Every structure is written in C-alpha cells, then in structure tokens.
Amino acid sequence: MLCEGPTIILVEPQLGENIGMVARAMANFGLGELRLVNPRDGWPNEKARAAASRADHIIDGVAVFASLADAIADLNFVFATTARPRDNFKPVRGPTEAAQALHGRFARGEKTGILFGRERWGLTNEEVALADEIVTFPVNPAFASLNIAQAVLLMSYEWMQQTGAGVKPPEHDLTPATKQHLESLISYLDEVLEARGYFRPADKKPRMLENLRALFTRPRFTVEELGVLRGVLASLERFSPKNPRGAGAPEERTRPGEQD
Secondary structure (H helix, E strand, O other): OOOOOOEEEEEOOOOHHHHHHHHHHHHHOOOOOEEEEOOOOOOOOHHHHHHOOOOHHHHHOOEEEOOHHHHHOOOOEEEEEOOOOOOOOOOEEOHHHHHHHHHHHHHOOOOEEEEEOEOOOEOOHHHHHOOOEEEOOOOOOOOOOOOHHHHHHHHHHHHHHHOOOOOOOOOOOOOEOOHHHHHHHHHHHHHHHHHOOOOOOHHHHHHHHHHHHHHHHOOOOEHHHHHHHHHHHHHHHHOEOOEOOOOOOOOOOOOOOOOO
8 A cells, every 4th residue: 555755735725625625536546645724614524424435545634733733844845736827936836846856855755745635726826835846727717616536536646657767866965944943933933023123013024034934945945055144144143343353252053953
C-alpha cells in the first residue's frame, strides 16, 4: 500500500461525506496523510468513515488542527488550490507541473502539502498567503466549480502519474525551512517594523504583512539562509550613528530553528 507523498489539508470542511470521499480519492492514488482544520461537524465522524469506502487507514490517521498555521507548521512547501485569480506575487501552476514540483521536493526529503478550501467558497486570501505557490485546474470557465473530492482526486492522480519520474539530487546539504521558521521571521519583522512606524496607514497593516509573507515565501529559504537574514536584520536593529558596532546592545534574538 503506497502512503507517501504530499499531505492533504482540508480547511474547515463542512460535510463528513466529503471528507470520506477525499480519503477514498487519496487511497486510490497512494496518498496517506490527511489533516483537517476546524471541521464543522467535529471529529471523528462516522459519515466520513462510511463514505471512505474502506480507506480506513486514512480516516484512522486524520489529524485535526485549530488553525491553518498549526496544520502546516512542519511542512517545507505548500500549494494552495484555487479556481479564482488572486492579487498576489505567487507563481501559478497547473496540476501536472505542480505534481512534478512536489515529486522533486519529496525526493529531496522535504515535507509538502496541498491546501483545499471550504466546499462553498474555497480559501481566503489570507490562507492562500500562507502557501508558497498556487495550483489551479484548467476547467471550463463557464462552469468552473469542482467539489472538494474531485479537486483532491485530480491532484492525487497527477501525483501518481509522476511516480518514478527522474529527479535531480539535492545540490547542497542544507535544511529546507519549515513554515514555523518562516512565521518566526515574519513575527520578528512585524515587531521591529511596528516599532519604527513602517505600517502606515495603520489600516493597511494586514495587507502589508501579507505582501511581506508572499515576498519571503517565494525564494524557498533554507534554515541556514533564514538564520543569516535574521542576523543581518538584528544587526541593523541594534545600529545607531553613535554606536555603529552595536556594542553593549542586547544579545541577538533567537534565530529560526533555535529554542527561545
């Protein structure tokens, strides 16, 4: 039984039957890890198990999270699925290209995931902003609606199609950064930029933070690279014309990957 590949994350799924059909689609094409963010009807759900049609290994292994940030914290790379144009800086890929990218990362030992939104209206812009890239499906523009199980089925199928494709080995022995590392840097930037009056006007702050997050997710940083960047920013934070070397300044803040 194949159970390797990207984690499937459902954000606030509404119907247990839909969760079960997602599990069935995953099992059809060898995916095994399903995470739920705030399922409307709670968990466990017997309707989900019934609809899963004996994909019990997936239902039994479901993990439930209170927030999307928690659900993806240990992942290195995340795709967000959406059928609507989004006003952001993220690359947009088709399902085949996305599956190829996921296979390349899987071969390098990275943990990946694919986000799927609510049955009625998908993912919010803020949720899409937490992902690295967008995957969208080439459907009839006059009828672009896919149910959640269909969308998962398409991505699972493309993953299986790419199984066995040749991939390049990693060129450097570096550790890909997780979302937790990235969010630590974003929180640090929020703190120091707020102290320096960067967010003006104040009501634009959420959008400005969203743009910063998009900027820093795009390069696919490693833990080591984020550590260098954090050190540079901390040095600039301590700088003053009267104290150009930062002597006597507070110790450097915790870097990504270190404990507070």
